[in-house]
Amino acid sequence: MGWLAVGLGAWLGGWWLNHVLSHRPATRLTRLAVPVIFGLSVVVIWESLVRGLEISPVLLPPPTQIAATFAAKTHILWEDFVQTVIKGALTGYVMGCGAAFLIAVAIDRFPFLQRGLLPVGNFVAALPIIGMAPILVMWFGFDWQSKAAVVVVMVFFPMLVNTVQGLQDTSAMQRDLMRTYGAGYWTTLLKLRLPAAMPFIFNGLKIASTLALIGAIVAEFFGSPIKGMGFRISTSVGQLTLDLVWAEIVVAAIAGSAFYGGVALLEKAVTFWHPSQRGRA
Amino acid sequence: MRNLVPVLTVVCAIFAIWYAAAVWLNAPWAYNKAERAGTTPGFTELVTDTWSQDKPKLPAPHQVGAEIWNTTGAMVASGRGFSKRSLIFHSWITFSATALGFVLGAGLGIALAIGIVYNRTMDMSVMPWVIASQTIPILAIAPMIIVVLNAVGISGLLPKAMISMYLSFFPVVVGMVKGLRSPAHMQLDQMRTWNATPAQTFWKLRLPSSMPYLFTSLKIGMAASLVGAIVGELPTGAVAGLGARLLAGSYYGQTVQIWSALIMAATLAAILVGLIGVIQRIVLKRMGMA
């Protein structure tokens, strides 16, 4: 009963505090404080509901237990992180995005290919590519190479479509201006079209960053060595040690946000001139 | 229409590469077989063999096509269209989870978006988390949701639909918030000069303005929903559904079965997303926005 009261208190208190804060003039501090208070209230409510209603930790472990597991099993979590994120996701991400970028620049010279590949690429981007995972695991073996291959396949088309669209995103006037300067294909590409394409390219990179982690983790459900985040999640679920599963999910969340945040920071530095980035400094 | 020829060319190229890759990937096995039989295969023999193996590394398109026909059209013809071996049956299982999850997720997403647009506290508290959560590999929780819900006695369609719901929910929230906020300042001021109530502003201005955004995010949500349903079928022990077919195929090395399930999933995705596209075109056309 006491725990439930704590939960209710956290809910009402957090909501009241945020209500007050959000109706004051917005500053940097309130913009940061309000979501943080919301997040903390959710964690407290979670903890007190689990304890108050005596929910079995097999179903839903309380946050404190997850934190304890996280602290106790850092070596396992680190090993899994290296296997899945660094070896699987990151390798595949670099290879997939790099290949898509180069191919996009290559086909940019051929309008015929563009017109053919864009619709196909858009179509493929909507397909459940993740289903390729079992095939690629068969081709490339259980270790990280097959995970990287899944990531390559998953990030390739979104990246390709975005880059091709970005390279087309210059106005006729800007291109005519380059022509009046007597600029050739490569000069136009480097000085005008690539910079203009950057917002699109980064959009592709951001989408790909979330797909990469998903691909690497889910591919491990189809077979992996005895390490890796996806492997740990599926086996721990089988053993009903959900605290370890949640700890892995925390790692995944941190890795995902850091990955995305890193790309977003880079974007901010490169495309500071774009309307979507202006005025946020 | 102007894109028809280029698209067909690209599609043909994909098939050509597929056939060539099948020869290349399946050749070692063909040579191996020939060696054991003590013969050296000629080029034509090699090609015919690589395109007709039982458990090839990469089945040729016509093998996959035949498998799909055998598990769909042929079974319907013999009156077993809904038996457990039929891909129609498995597609139906996956589809029902996808559709249920999608409807729940889209509904919930729209409701939350309205809350975020109309309530400042909710906007500032929830919106950053919605955006942040898109960067998190949510799919990783799928097996846990399935097992936990199973443990509390919920099994079958609902757990898979929950994962689909979860995945389709976020794109809809983000798209719908954008859409509901898309009316120009001027149009909102105009509503104010007429002393319109918040409900009137919603129904007459915000909701109609959000339609293009809604449909775009519904398409993404639908694709995500299908992925959720397929992944949700993995930990249930490969009972039924396209995801189960994928997993069973990978257990027993039945590559043809994997590919046919994959193609079915792709077809299902194309049909569902295409359906939303058609509705989008009709609605926006009638609203004069297309």
Place this chain on the structure above:
Amino acid sequence: MAAMQAGEDRLTSDRVISAKDLSLTFQTNDGPVHALKDVTLDVEKGDFVSFIGPSGCGKTTFLRCMADLEHPTGGSITVNGVNPEAARRARAYGYVFQAAGLYPWRSIGGNIRLPLEIMGYSKSEQDRRVREVLELVDLAGFEKKFPWQLSGGMQQRASIARALAFDADILLMDEPFGALDEIVRDHLNEQLLSLWERTHKTICFVTHSIPEAVYLSTRIVVMSPRPGRITDVIESPLPRERPLEIRDTPEFIEIAHRVRDGLRAGHGDEV
């Protein structure tokens, strides 16, 4: 004759808009911006008042204060004798924005019907009024067309019809013809005058065109920026009935001169 009648109207009628020492200061990162400072002005019933001045002089802000779209930080303002919020709730005015802002998903008739739906008019009353105002702005027969099937000038006429539909006595217009070309603009100016003539509305009209202000108004309010303030109020001696050719008469040119002088004086040495 017409001028005399206008004078008589003024004596007998009450003040429609009355601003006294009105100020509005925005707080920005670069310090406070005085959009309006100590603005005092009375608008009488049946007046056609133009507000003219360079950008940042507060002419639009003043109009938005009348419409309760901005909240003054000092002084007082009444519309129809009550505060702007009460006037807005009583639907005392129609507001025309710079862009037509018609909803692409509604026909022209549907767009004009929109405020009437919001205000809860009956279906038959809606039909009657839509037909009436469409006639008034010369768009009869376009009811079923969609905005994107019409030219820019026609769209702006439809948006004026929308502001007229609910019979408010005051019409607030914020550079309604600013985005249109000169020829269309002349035509619409002429139409607006005849509409004002027929409906006896009070019109407040923001513009940055001197000929437009002189041609349309009974009074021209010249404003200047930093801080936004009124520098001159010119009563026009032109008759109420004004053919386009009036713009070549010496009287017209003289008023235009005075407006230009006022603008230059307010601008200081910046021009």
